[in-house]
Amino acid sequence: MSYSKMSLAKPVMRGLLGKRLRFHLPIAFALSLMAAAAFKFGVTEPRKRAYADFYKNYDATKEFNNMREAGIFESVRPTGK
Amino acid sequence: MYFRFITSLMLLLFAASAKRVEDFFLYIFFSFRMLATRALSLVSKRVISTSICVRGGHGVAKVDDYALPSYFDRRENPLPDVRFVTDLSPVQKSLKEKEKGSWATLSNDEKIALYRISFKKSFAEMNKGSNEWKSVVAGMLFFIGVTGLVVLWQRKFVYGPVPPTFETEWKEKELQRMLDMRINPVEGISAKWDYENKEWKK
Numbered sequence A: 001m002s003y004s005k006m007s008l009a010k011p012v013m014r015g016l017l018g019k020r021l022r023f024h025l026p027i028a029f030a031l032s033l034m035a036a037a038a039f040k041f042g043v044t045e046p047r048k049r050a051y052a053d054f055y056k057n058y059d060a061t062k063e064f065n066n067m068r069e070a071g072i073f074e075s076v077r078p079t080g081k
Numbered sequence B: 001m002y003f004r005f006i007t008s009l010m011l012l013l014f015a016a017s018a019k020r021v022e023d024f025f026l027y028i029f030f031s032f033r034m035l036a037t038r039a040l041s042l043v044s045k046r047v048i049s050t051s052i053c054v055r056g057g058h059g060v061a062k063v064d065d066y067a068l069p070s071y072f073d074r075r076e077n078p079l080p081d082v083r084f085v086t087d088l089s090p091v092q093k094s095l096k097e098k099e100k101g102s103w104a105t106l107s108n109d110e111k112i113a114l115y116r117i118s119f120k121k122s123f124a125e126m127n128k129g130s131n132e133w134k135s136v137v138a139g140m141l142f143f144i145g146v147t148g149l150v151v152l153w154q155r156k157f158v159y160g161p162v163p164p165t166f167e168t169e170w171k172e173k174e175l176q177r178m179l180d181m182r183i184n185p186v187e188g189i190s191a192k193w194d195y196e197n198k199e200w201k202k
Helices: A016-056 A060-070 B002-016 B021-039 B090-099 B108-118 B123-127 B132-157 B168-180
Strands: none
Touching: B090 B108
């Protein structure tokens, strides 16, 4: 025994994947759920509300007549002609 | 023969799944290493360069250096196929002889010398980061700048005039027609226009 102890601690050899999963999976699930919730309440709900409000008092005939007067249709010309 | 074609095709497909470019070449490289060593497994590695394998009654071509396994420092391949130092000095040769005896008689410096014969960099050295990324980013930005200058020159000297549909009056008429047609009336452009007062909504 002519050498002195100059070694490092033995590194962790097992359970590396399990440790990584235990750490990262809850975070991944939490972030995904947060992203989904943010999209739902930031985008889809306002959009659904916008459509509901638009069609609540929508008069199709009035809109059609306005468009007709603007002259964009080819089948019906404005009432003046 | 078909077997060799199919295995090389499967290897290529597997290598195509590599995430890093270096890994792609590594997969190709390893497979050839395995095929070569399996073919010459009867001959020891040290003798590969000088042996003459007689196959089928013919002689064989001299094996060049680049065709032999090479040494490289990679975290994923901790024990490369060859030692780093191939031509040992007399001191190193005598050290190798001493290694054949009991290792307890080796001093720490001799152990380190033996390590350095077999390996070029230690794991700590090979895993160490460098400042290379700064040069890479600098080069990228430089060439993006050069590209910008090229684009400006092109705009002035190469491209012809833009179509009439880009003129302001034309665009105004386009927008008026879109509003008349009630394009995107729920959340889009027509929703932002106030039809009563004929102006944009506040």
